[in-house]
Every structure is written in structure tokens, then in C-alpha cells.
Amino acid sequence: MQLVKAGLCAFGMSGKVFHAPFLKEHPGFFISAVVERSKEESKEKYPEATIYRSVEEMLQSADIELVVINTPVQTHYEYAKKALEAGKNIIVEKPFTVNVEEAEELVKLAEEKGLFLSVYQNRRFDRDFLQVKKILEEGKLGSIKEAEIRFDRFRTTPSGKQHKENPDQIGSGSLHDLGAHLVDQAVLCFGYPEKLFADVFSMKGTAFANDYFEILLFYKNDVRVRLKSSVFSKEAHNAYIIHGDKGSFLQERTDNQENELVAGAIPVYGNEWMQGLKQPDGILNFLNENSETERILTSSEAGNYMDYYQQIYEHIVFGYPLPSPGREVIQNMKIIDASLKSTKEEKVIYL
Structure with missing residues (x-):
């Protein structure tokens, strides 16, 4: 099975509850990196993941192809743009962004880069x-x-x-x-x-x-x-x-x-x-x-929220439809x- 290396931009409730457990249990994903600015809580359950102190450091150094933007919504645009510019496919937690203009710019950038952008509408x-x-x-x-x-x-x-x-x-x-x-x-x-x-x-x-x-x-x-x-x-x-x-x-x-x-x-x-x-x-x-x-x-x-990550995996490996693509969520x-x-x-x- 093809392995997809992923990185989490934060390890708060969203990371601990909605993303890390599913990435861990899905055999097609590997949690390679986690951003924790001061703590090291992820070590207990995800010791294989390298801890980075900033999103920028993770994007520069980590061996990952998928980035989960699970930080506060006010930072989604900034981190999503940096991840796309670094050549990474991204999952953005809902709400997508704080306004339509940010959402449209990110979708356009992803399309220009030939990358995918999915919004986590679990x-x-x-x-x-x-x-x-x-x-x-x-x-x-x-x-x-x-x-x-x-x-x-x-x-x-x-x-x-x-x-x-x-x-x-x-x-x-x-x-x-x-x-x-x-x-x-x-x-x-x-x-x-x-x-x-x-x-x-x-x-x-x-x-x-x-x-x-x-x-x-x-x-x-x-x-x-x-x-x-x-x-x-x-x-x-x-x-x-x-x-x-x-x-x-x-x-x-x-x-x-x-x-x-x-x-x-x-x-x-x-x-x-x-x-x-x-x-x-x-x-x-x-x-x-x-x-x-x-x-x-x-x-x-x-x-089953695992179905979301299964669809993400099938999109990456088989080219199946992407769940909740950014262009679709612009309407929201x-x-x-x-x-x-x-x-x-x-x-x-x-x-």
C-alpha cells in the first residue's frame, strides 16, 4: 500500500480528536510531523512523528506531502498559502477561511500549483x-x-x-x-x-x-x-x-x-x-x-469520519473524486x- 506522509500544523483538540487518530489508524497514512510550539504531548501516542516548533519549520524541513491546516481560522489563509507555495497538498479545517476572498485566492493558488485543497467537512x-x-x-x-x-x-x-x-x-x-x-x-x-x-x-x-x-x-x-x-x-x-x-x-x-x-x-x-x-x-x-x-x-x-480520510487516500492514489474540494466550499x-x-x-x- 502506498504510504502518504502527513504533517499536522497543531496538536490541540482538532489534531488530537479529529485528525491524528484517523491518520494513525489508516494504513495508507504516516504521521511524519507535528507542530507543537512549546509542548511535546504528541510523543505519547505518536512517537514516530518529528515535533517542529513552527509551521514554517515543518514546511521547510519535514518529509511530507500532505499538510493538515488545523490551526485557528484566523491563520488558515496564511498557513494554507505557505503550504501550497511549498508544494504540499492540503486539508484545511472548517471553517475554510474568514471570508470569500481568502478562500478564492487559496483555491486559485492550489489549481495553479497542480495541488489539491480539501476542506475538512467531517x-x-x-x-x-x-x-x-x-x-x-x-x-x-x-x-x-x-x-x-x-x-x-x-x-x-x-x-x-x-x-x-x-x-x-x-x-x-x-x-x-x-x-x-x-x-x-x-x-x-x-x-x-x-x-x-x-x-x-x-x-x-x-x-x-x-x-x-x-x-x-x-x-x-x-x-x-x-x-x-x-x-x-x-x-x-x-x-x-x-x-x-x-x-x-x-x-x-x-x-x-x-x-x-x-x-x-x-x-x-x-x-x-x-x-x-x-x-x-x-x-x-x-x-x-x-x-x-x-x-x-x-x-x-x-x-464514520474515517470515510473522509479514505476518500482523501483514494484521491491521492487512484485519482478518485476529492471530498469537499475548496472550490465547492467557496459557495459556503x-x-x-x-x-x-x-x-x-x-x-x-x-x-
Whole structure:
């Protein structure tokens, strides 16, 4: 099996939870380098990786062909550009960049260099979202008329992470953080909207970056898609609500990969490392071919973030399609930028 040598630009939560475990367990990857500015925490689990004290040092000295840009979003543009200029293929953590202009410049540079740029949209591989895609593909709901996608939390106190909560730093806040997932899923399921109206602000007060957003996407075929997130949601909502002219589907957010990884679980290559649910997490209510109502409790199959890295590997080795390519994710950045503009100007923004 061809071995792909990779380097991580940081070893914080993103590196420890979402990237290193999968690169380690996938037989086609080798973690050759890790950037830790002062600590050496990666040595315990990844002793084979050389520790570098800066991204620049790693790019100059490490024997790697793939670089994971998993630093705070405010640095994505800078480090991604340096990695591309050094001739490296790159994976950029979501959110891609802080604005559209940065994203477009990076994609153009990657294309000029003949390198690939993928954005780590891992929640495309959540069990709940995969179930939504399955239901939509089955067509039992008929023509979709309305949908809502939510990602709520109950985090009423500050986290202390300045790059996520400082209102003076562009790219901070829930819109870029959780919104990057919701916008991505909406575009995948329903396409690129014609226009939008958004309400983005901080429930914790103006001293903090936005922690609430509601985005209404308008489509030419009169479909409405609402994206919403709040950090003051003690009771869980259905994460996905979809209504069509033949039925409705409600899906809970039940994917547990992040929690398992944070707790120290090791992903497994070659099969589903998470188990399927034993209890229902969705409701499908529709009119069948005989115009009779069927109401079914559904259970989503296990998701697997390893599938993302498997697709990256297959792209490198076999030339298969690249998962979440940068040019595709530029659309998401346009929606995020337009949502901020809509909030500021208090009006509908045409895309």
C-alpha cells in the first residue's frame, strides 16, 4: 500500500480528536510531523512523528506531502498559502477561511500549483446527516417545500478561546464555527440558494462574538430552508425537519463520534467503528403509492469520519473524486459572508 506522509500544523483538540487518530489508524497514512510550539504531548501516542516548533519549520524541513491546516481560522489563509507555495497538498479545517476572498485566492493558488485543497467537512459523515440524505434520495417526501437544520448547545458561559469568542476577530463566533456545517449540509441537500435573510448576534452580549444565528435561504422553486443555532438551548430540538408535498421527516442529532473521540476512543479502519442505534432517532410520515399514510420510526446507521480520510487516500492514489474540494466550499463562504451582510444591513441579500 502506498504510504502518504502527513504533517499536522497543531496538536490541540482538532489534531488530537479529529485528525491524528484517523491518520494513525489508516494504513495508507504516516504521521511524519507535528507542530507543537512549546509542548511535546504528541510523543505519547505518536512517537514516530518529528515535533517542529513552527509551521514554517515543518514546511521547510519535514518529509511530507500532505499538510493538515488545523490551526485557528484566523491563520488558515496564511498557513494554507505557505503550504501550497511549498508544494504540499492540503486539508484545511472548517471553517475554510474568514471570508470569500481568502478562500478564492487559496483555491486559485492550489489549481495553479497542480495541488489539491480539501476542506475538512467531517459532519458530512455524521449518522444523522447520512440518514437525511438517504431519506431525500428515496423520494418518499415528494417535492421538498420546507426544511430546517439546527445545531444547538447549552453553553451559557465563555469558553475562554479568544479565536472563537473575541468579537473583534473576524471569523470568530458560531456562524463560522457551527454555521460552516449547517450551510454545507444545506447546499449539499438543496443546492445553492437565490437569496437569504439572516439574523446573527451574541446572546451573551456584545463583549462576545456571535453565539446565535438564523439564516433563511430562498430558492427559485419556492423552497425555504432555515438554518439555526443557539447556545441557550437546554432541551434538544430535532436537528433536521423536512416537509414535502407527500410527507415529513424529523431527525434527531445522535451522532456520537466526537464525544467518543474526546473520551479516548480509537477509530477502526476497514469497518464502522461506531455501532448502529438500537432505538429510533427519526420519524418518517408520508403518503405511500396508494395514498395511505405510513408513519415509520427510523434508526440511522453508524457514521464514520474515517470515510473522509479514505476518500482523501483514494484521491491521492487512484485519482478518485476529492471530498469537499475548496472550490465547492467557496459557495459556503459566500453564504456566510452574505449572512453577516444581511444582519448588518437588515435586508435580504441576493447571491
